[in-house]
Amino acid sequence: MENKLNNLSNEQISGRPRRVTNEASFTRPRRLILFFSAAALVIFLAAGTLAYAYYELHTPVNKNNIKAVEFVVTKGQGVKEIAWQLADAKLIRSAWWFKVYVWYKNQGSAMQAGKYALGQNFNVPQITEVITGGKVVLNEVKITFPEGFSNKQIITRLSEQGLPQNGELDGENVDDYQVQYKFLSDAPAEVSLEGFLFPDTYIFDRDDKSSAIIKKFLDNFDKKLTPDLREQISRQGKKIYDIIILASIVQQEAIGEEDMPLVSGVFANRLRLGMALESDATINYVTGKKDRQALYGDLKIKSPYNTYLNRGLPPGPISNPGIMAIKAAIFPATTDYLYFLHPLDGPTVFSKTLSEHNQNKAKYLK
Structure with a gap:
């Protein structure tokens, strides 16, 4: 048991x-x-x-939007404030993630005050790189104006850069500057500055007003038209204004600088003989076209700038000529030519008589 x-x-x-x-x-x-x-x-x-x-x-806010906008970081701004400012400007997707990224990269103290060009096609690392790298937008802008640009074209190119700040460049006239610049003294009062805005590359301040911009153009013209050139004009008994008018036409008519003295010689001969200049470039100035040879109907347009209907020089320059065109107007080539034409392909063809000119037209302008 x-x-x-x-x-x-x-x-x-x-x-x-x-x-x-x-x-x-x-x-x-x-x-x-x-x-x-x-x-x-x-x-x-x-x-x-x-x-x-x-x-x-x-991921950018909009990778297809390449337009840059100005973004300003002021001195003393913190990361939080910058983040919200970026978000409000729709430059980043999230202020919170921007702050996280800056914290993770330990770049909060590297943010630099200044003006920056940012866009919706930037992502957060790219924006951070710009701001921490101090890649500020300079308050200067470099603009190139080709020889032969009209005042209208110059104004358009300036306005593309937001210049001038007061937006009144087209209202500037010769008489506003005649006291300061003696080369304007023989120009008629109240005419535009066409012809005297010397074509070149300029550096402007983004805050420049129209008067400051004009001064840079005129200072350059004053420098380029040397005392020797002015003396030559005076010896010939001519006016600077008339030389610039002719130079502006030569600038537009000549295919290259090598053509300029001969083209100027043709016009000098026609002026001496009392013939109409018959410049297609002056017709283009009236119509706004860019035809190498003006249309027949345009030749009948009533305008003081129509050098087919009116003999002598037009009342003012039709463009802003470069120094080579100005020199060609002062020193035209000695020639017997009275006509020239521009073939569709090839160099300028010059003629001494109307009969020869018509033969060249039939040959080269088919």
Whole structure:
């Protein structure tokens, strides 16, 4: 009896560990599954967050909008304020992600005050690079004006850069500057400055008013028209204004600088003989066209600048000539030519008589 009880007791005791072992074997895989599931979830969330962060940081607001806008960082501005300012200007997608990026890169103290040219096609790293690199927009602008540009073309090119600030360049006349610039003294009062805005490359301040811009043009003209050239004009008994009128026509008519003295010689001969200049360039000035040879109907337009209908020089320059055209007007080539034409392809063809000119027209202008 006692042995049976001992055996029963041993069986019960020995059976308990077996049940515990079975439960442990069942629980361990569940814990592993939960662990790896949680780890996978964390990795998934982290990957998603990183992907979203990358999208927010590296995707521009509008990659197709390349127009630059001025963005100003003032002295003492913090990252938070700059971030909200960028967001308000629609230059970044999220102020929060901008702040995170700057914090992560430890560039908060590197932000520099100044004017910057930013666009919606910039992403956050690019914007940060510009501002921390101090790549400020200079308050100066360099503009090139080709020889032969009219005042209208000059005004258009200036306005493309937001100049002048007062927007009144087209209202500037000769009489506003005649006292300061003696070369304007023989120009009629109240005419435009056409012809005297010397073509060149200039550096302007973005805050320049019209008077400051005009002064740079006229200062350059004053320098280029040397005392020797003025003396030559005076010796010939001519006026600077008339020389500039002729030079402006030569500038437009000549194909290249090598043509200018001969073209000027043709016009000088026609003026001496009392013939009309018959310059197609003056017709283009009236019509606004760029025809190498004016249309027949345009030759009948009534205008003081129509040198087919009116003899002598037109009342004013038709462009702003360069120094070579001015020199050609002062020193025209000695020639017997009275006519010239521009073939569709090839150099200028000159003629001494109308008959020869008509033959050349039939030959070269088919």
